[in-house]
Amino acid sequence: MPELPEVETIRRQVAPVVEGRCVERLDVLDPRWCLPLTPEELRDAVEDRRVLRLGRRGKYLVWELAGDVFLLLHLRMTGTLLVEPPADVPYQRVVWTLSDGGTLRFCDPRRFGTGELAVGIDALDAFFAQRLGLEPLDEGALTGAALRAMAKGRTAPIKAFLLDQRRIAGVGNIYADEALHRAGVHPLRPAGSLKAAQYDALARTVREVLEDGIDAGGATIDDFRHADGVMGAFQHRFLVHRRAGEGCPGCGAEIVKMVVGGRGTYVCETCQPRPRLRRATRPRPAGAARGDRSGRPAPSR
Known part of the structure; x- marks a missing residue:
């Protein structure tokens, strides 16, 4: 599964291509990608909106669109987001057509990738609050x-x-x-x-x-x-x-x-020593004096 570095690599490559352009057309070829929304509902929310910023949160690509609309793309196990690939590239699930004529294609052989919608910053914050912890590369976050x-x-x-x-x-x-x-x-x-x-x-x-x-x-x-x-x-x-x-x-x-x-x-269990198993302590029999493991009464003094 693509992890943070893979998603950040994609973000850095795609951001200059999409930021400042409008999403002229969004073709969802696999309706599973945007469930529970229908492709028509997602298209109506996204089309003709300018891409203000392409961000990342954890393993999500965050398309920040005009009007506080956010398209949240997760690559999952086998998803790839390609810029200007051949039109017949296999396993296409989604196609973006931009206002300058450019195209992006989301390809995913296993079909686990998802596209979700958040409308408004509060909805975006709530979405991530339920799913993600601290961002490890944020300054001072991971200590x-x-x-x-x-x-x-x-x-x-x-x-x-x-x-x-x-x-x-x-x-x-x-x-x-x-x-x-x-x-x-x-x-x-x-x-x-x-x-x-x-x-x-x-x-x-x-x-x-x-x-x-x-x-x-x-x-x-x-x-x-x-x-x-x-x-x-x-x-x-x-x-x-x-x-x-x-x-x-x-x-x-x-x-x-x-x-x-x-x-x-x-x-490497030499450089990374295996933790020692702690021996379980047997419960002290009822009536046994504290510190006496035999169960016999403590001697009188």
Whole structure:
């Protein structure tokens, strides 16, 4: 699934093409894309409106249109937004025709991508408030203290915590693996059990890998493509992700694959020590003196 760096790469490429132009025509070829709205309802809301700005929130592309109308595009697993591709490009779901004659085509083999509508800034804020947490690349947003506060009391694995979009927006499987490795944190560590220095390190490495991913134009493993059809390059910089059986670039130990929170996860268990299992303490028998594990009465003095 495209993550924050892939979506931000698309945004930066598409924004100069669409900003300042009007959406002259919106052809929704797959009605599933905009459910529960019909294609006609979405078209009536969007057509003939000027694109003021193409933004991003988490993994969403946000088309800010004149009149406080917002079209929210999510690429999901296999979606790509292409600028001026051939008219017969496969898996087309939506086609934008701009006032200058330019075209964009949303292609999606798996048909999981979505287009949703928010009318008014309050509706936009409410939409994201229900779905997304802090924006990790916003200045001062993702800090060790912020991570520690969100994770307090959480026993879920730290990797599953990072993938929860309601906490941190935009981090997915690839970048969670890479950030945890750089921070030296095992993905199975309970989220609320890290030390302060580990939260600080993880906040830093999450930001670093996202910025590195953007610098490389995202990662292409299967379907992701730039707006011009070119592949991303961050996959060539992976330290652990999809490198099971290879040597860790840091220590040479073998990288292993495991499942954490239902997701394939890659880790060097030398650089990222596995958390120790705590031995369960047996309940004290009724009537036993405090500190006596035998259940016998405490001796009289």
